[in-house]
Amino acid sequence: MKKRVKLDDIAKVVGLSKMAVSLALREDVSVSKDTIQRVKEVADQLGYTPNRFAQSLVNGRSRTLALLLGGSLHDDYQNQIIRGAIPYAIEKGYTLSIAPAECDPSLEASYIRKYQNLMVDGFMAFHCRTAEPYKQLKKNGVPFVLYTKYFEDLECDYVVCNDFAGGYEMTRRLLELGHRNIAFVYDEYLKQSSEVLNRRRGYAAALEEFGLPAGAASAISFDFDFKSNQTDPEHLLAKNSAFRERMSGAGRPTALFVCNDVLASSVYIVLKKLGLSIPGDVSVAGYEGVYLGQILDPPLSTVRSPIQDIGRKACQILIDKVEGTLPKSETIQVKLEPTVELRGSTAPL
Template sequence: MPHKNLQRLSIIDIARDAGVSPATVSRAFNRPDLLKADTLQRIKAVADEHGFRPNRVGSSLRSGSTRTLGLVLPTLRNPVFAECFEGAEQYAHAHGYSVMVASTSYAPATEAAAVQSLIDHQVEGLILTVGNPARSSTLRTLTAQGLPYVLAYNESATHPFVSVDNGAAASDMVSLLAARGHRRIAIISGPLTASDRARRRLAGARSQARKLGLDDVAHLPMASHTEADSEQLRALLDAPQAPTALFCSNDLLAASVISRLRGLGLSVPADISVCGFDGMTFAALMVPPLTTIEQPSHDIGARACASLLACLQGETPPSLRLAHRLISGGTVAAATSAAS
């Protein structure tokens, strides 16, 4: 092929040299899933050889479609949400979409501002995690504007979502603790107003404890979702009938709790058992490895993206609860007679 000025290279040039139509070249960059693998590979090879990249701005102006999705998460400091972003972004990219991400720091006002910013950037739909779907003004705004959205991690009877069954997962953990002889269990979480996931886990744990005839599950809320306070832990463990096991609402909080307990002179699990929720990669690298509930965060992001793209095609995909997995690590031991 004769050399061309890259600034003048067009879809028509790529189509001619790849032996396909301009429409097929357009689909290769906008809807690659519609093409056969060999056709897609041939077009990409010609484009790569000559450094061709499609003009996304021009394409958006012509088609009225930005092929951009919004993703709103509480934070990217928590690897759970980073994995969710990765799953959503990879799925979107494979289907010709880009993803713009924003974080909210668990603050409703920041959440509303982040969503509005993404709307201003003309995203075609949103994947988001909110504090409380039942009371979310953000979801009411999206519904009023008719912008498609799918929740990730939240569970709701009235909004489309992809999540695990948080209550059932917490029930499984309580059953494990009960099987190890623990009758007094406390849930450690961040502020419940900012996380319906923590609320559901607390409710599931309490319900299962009642079914198993255990003591009422105590609840110790921390000011942060991922950072424990030593004095609050000391007060909990100095109280009469102190818990023998601490069930933390996420793995980062569990790691912080274990660190603070060691600062108080306690050994995990010899003196007290600790478990978490999320199944992060680092949890298996802790010494001892953390007992936790694994949720498939990468798949949650990917499946939420798939549901959102289905919505953009006019479909109404069902909400999904993906399977969780109980990981029995070394931070839970049998309740000792002294502790009990």
């Protein structure tokens, strides 16, 4: 096994003390730029890698961040968050430890306790609807950044999509296609989640702007249990009798704005089982822009959320808080703008 290169090895080659080499690698202002460049060149040639454990003992930081995936892993949303966050973390010398809680608040709380015992520097989190663990983190002064959704009663750092704007813009597009009977379809589990609330608020605002009465805003619950893995038509029909009756009766909606793309895929199954064509009988639009929407038949019109950018920005803010570039007392709340993509699932009335 190859021997690990140490600061002493670099010091012997460049003719400096171990302390001077350490300062040069940290680009300390007391060391000249020429010396820093020389030390770094030798370090690269020898294959030197910093001893992060030793560094953590010196500066009190582990250079490890916890990424809490409170959402499900059934689509590529969390994968895109990871793809946005990890390269930035590595670039800054940090490691991301991934913890999939999958909508289980007790597991989420357990992860937070265990990671604190491991002295992680901070948390990125897609929460499981329970604010208490994050209120405790805030009380203890532990940096954390929520992504995708936040708690409306907790002042904290977060990075999300501008879901109000996305909900408004997609509804406006459906209205411009001539639709007036547009229903908002939501997953009961996500009914009170900030991202769904804001998408629904945007939807209602667009209807109001077009002069439609308050009663025109109509919501339909759709029961989707991702953990059961039950996506066969009969199962979905049995679990969603209210949706089935609404789409089978007179005056059914001519367009459905579904709160996310994965739920929209199950809506497709039920609509087709009912003998309704998309978009001939009913237009369907989703939200988030995950890969699944592109391979549905027909391809799903959607509001594309900048998912990787959300992951990267959340990681950036967290590291800045950990390193003191941003003061912990300053609350950072970022809303990134979405884009609308109309595909084959929506058509003029």
